[in-house]
Amino acid sequence: MGKEKFVYNIHTLRYEKVEETRKERIMRILGFLSAALVAGGLFTLVIWELFPSPKEKAVRRELEQMKVQYAALNEQLARMDKVLANLQDRDASVHRMLFGMDPIDPDVWNGGTGGHQSYSEIVNYSGTGQLIKATREKADRLQRQIKLQSESLDTIIALAKEREKMLASIPSIKPVQPDKLSRKVTLLSGFGYRIHPIYKVRKLHTGIDFGAPRGTPIQATGDGTVVKVEHKRTGYGNSVVIDHGYGYQSRYGHMQRIDVKVGQKVKKGQKIGLVGSTGTSTAPHCHYEIIYKGQKINPIQYCMDGLSPEEYEELVKMAETANHSFD
DSSP states (O other): OOOOOEEEETTTTEEEEOOOOHHHHHHHHHHHHHHHHHHHHHHHHHHHHHSOOHHHHHHHHHHHHHHHHHHHHHHHHHHHHHHHHHHHHHHHHHHHHHSOOOOOOHHHHHOOOSOTTTTHHHHTSTTTHHHHHHHHHHHHHHHHHHHHHHHHHHHHHHHHHHHHHHHHHSOOSOSBOGGGSOTTOOSEEOSEEEEOTTTOSEEEEOSEEEEOOTTOEEEOSSSEEEEEEEOOSSTTOSEEEEEEETTEEEEEESEEEEOOOTTOEEOTTOEEEEEBOOSSOSSSEEEEEEEETTEEEOGGGGOOTTOOHHHHHHHHHHHHSOOBOOO
16 A cells, blocks of 8 residues: 555645545656666766777777778878879970960869869768868879879870971981991081082082992981982982972982882881982982972981080081082
């Protein structure tokens, strides 16, 4: 039997038994249960904090390890950032010095990615949101810069290949093989006004005459395509014209024999015929011309192979000396 409760009634001047309503009974029970639940929850939290379960211990160890790995990841991203910055500086130097073009625009290189909502699903994480957002931003920036650098290197490779092609094409060697040419260049008539050997008048000589024995191989002075082959009794005699691209052509005259045909692709150093004395010529030699954008220019600047600086200086002096030409 429950404990009964009495209250003194001042009107009746006697003690009366208190009857608890059903609602009051329910509220009392609910209050008790609520207090018990709160007390139990607090007790459980204290127990979990002071005495974690093996599973909780494993989770905590994993979280600590993740913190260590996360710090290492950020250090690695920082190192990658420095390496990429150094690579970009070297890339800019290559562009400026070798190819004469502007490097990557700094505003493009340092520009951001995405928008304000790019990391909206992250920043709401309490405690870690801003940290993860900063790391994601750094990784996205590195990814974008790597893509820019890759495209820049592709450009450099394309430019290098084109430059390599251009260097191979522009005439840069003598038409007569060095071992067959007089190293003392005593048998040479250069570009400029000369006394014509047949007409005995002062006339512009539009090339260089390389004296060499009849039958000496003549070589293409650069990569190109044969655009003209002539067989004449006067003038250049048997001659070949090669188009090297980039505005350059080369002509080889007075040949004894021609070994190429129109439309044929030739490489620098490839034999195209033999030294002769055909056409208007007084001795076996190769008359060599350089035509740049339709104008005949002095070939001496395009004959730098196989000579020491002293010999090249002598070659230039001999080419500038007014004398008789061979044609």
